[in-house]
Amino acid sequence: xxxxxxxxxxxxxxxxxxxxxxxxxxxxxxxxxxxxxxxxxxxxxxxxxxxxxxxxxxxxxxxxxxxxxxxxxxxxxxxxxxxxxxxxxxxxxxxxxxxxxxxxxxxxxxxxxxxxxxxxxxxxxxxxxxxxxxxxxxxxxxxxxxxxxxxxxxxxxxxxxxxxxxxx
Numbered sequence: 001x002x003x004x005x006x007x008x009x010x011x012x013x014x015x016x017x018x019x020x021x022x023x024x025x026x027x028x029x030x031x032x033x034x035x036x037x038x039x040x041x042x043x044x045x046x047x048x049x050x051x052x053x054x055x056x057x058x059x060x061x062x063x064x065x066x067x068x069x070x071x072x073x074x075x076x077x078x079x080x081x082x083x084x085x086x087x088x089x090x091x092x093x094x095x096x097x098x099x100x101x102x103x104x105x106x107x108x109x110x111x112x113x114x115x116x117x118x119x120x121x122x123x124x125x126x127x128x129x130x131x132x133x134x135x136x137x138x139x140x141x142x143x144x145x146x147x148x149x150x151x152x153x154x155x156x157x158x159x160x161x162x163x164x165x166x167x168x
Contacts, residue, residue: 010017016044016091018058023058031063038070043127046077053084065099072103087119091103094125098132105136112143127153131160138164 018030041063048060051090064071066079071078074096079095093117094114097104107129114126123167130137141164148157 010034012037012041014045016041016048017093019045019063020053020056021050031059031066034063035066038067039073040044040069042067042073043072046074048078049074049081054089057081057084057086057089057116058092061089061096064093065096069101069103071096073098075100075104075106076137078104079107082107082110082114087117087122090114090117090119090122091125094122094129101132102134102136104129105133108133108140111137112140112167115140115143115147115153115157120150123150123153124156127156127160131156131163134163135165135167140164153162 012034014038015030015034018026019034021027021030025065045060045064048056049064051057051060061078061081064074076099078093082090084090084093094111097107097111111130115123115130117126119124127144130140130144137160141161144157144161144164147153148161
């Protein structure tokens with residue numbers, strides 16, 4: 001007797017566990033396997049974002065980046081992670097928010113704070129993320145205008161202003 005059930009999807013818990021592997025290749029393979037899973041994997045990745053282990057946090061941020069808009073449920077945790085002590089992590093978090101796009105609008109206040117980060121790359125990535133949010137980031141315009149005065153951030157801030165203020 002044939003069974004008419006849909007094939008089982010990937011074991012999300014096992015994949016999240018593999019994301020915590022000490023082996024970088026295993027982490028990379030798990031990340032690539034979990035990205036298409038999307039929303040069902042987000043809770044496990046949010047938990048990793050809050051880990052004491054910086055490698056777990058970085059792996060979670062890069063995996064969420066790969067998910068794009070499917071990671072929208074992680075926006076509050078990503079906004080919180082913009083205050084991570086590691087500048088590379090803060091930049092990765094801004095990139096994850098950028099990939100989520102307009103659904104990352106709840107993170108606008110945290111991204112505005114990131115425009116004043118001591119690290120230029122974080123400021124630049126925050127401006128790019130605000131631009132990807134588009135008109136939903138209108139409240140960021142004063143901070144983007146200020147950020148556009150800094151050489152490193154100027155192109156990203158000017159592009160973000162254009163994306164926020166130009167109707168689609």
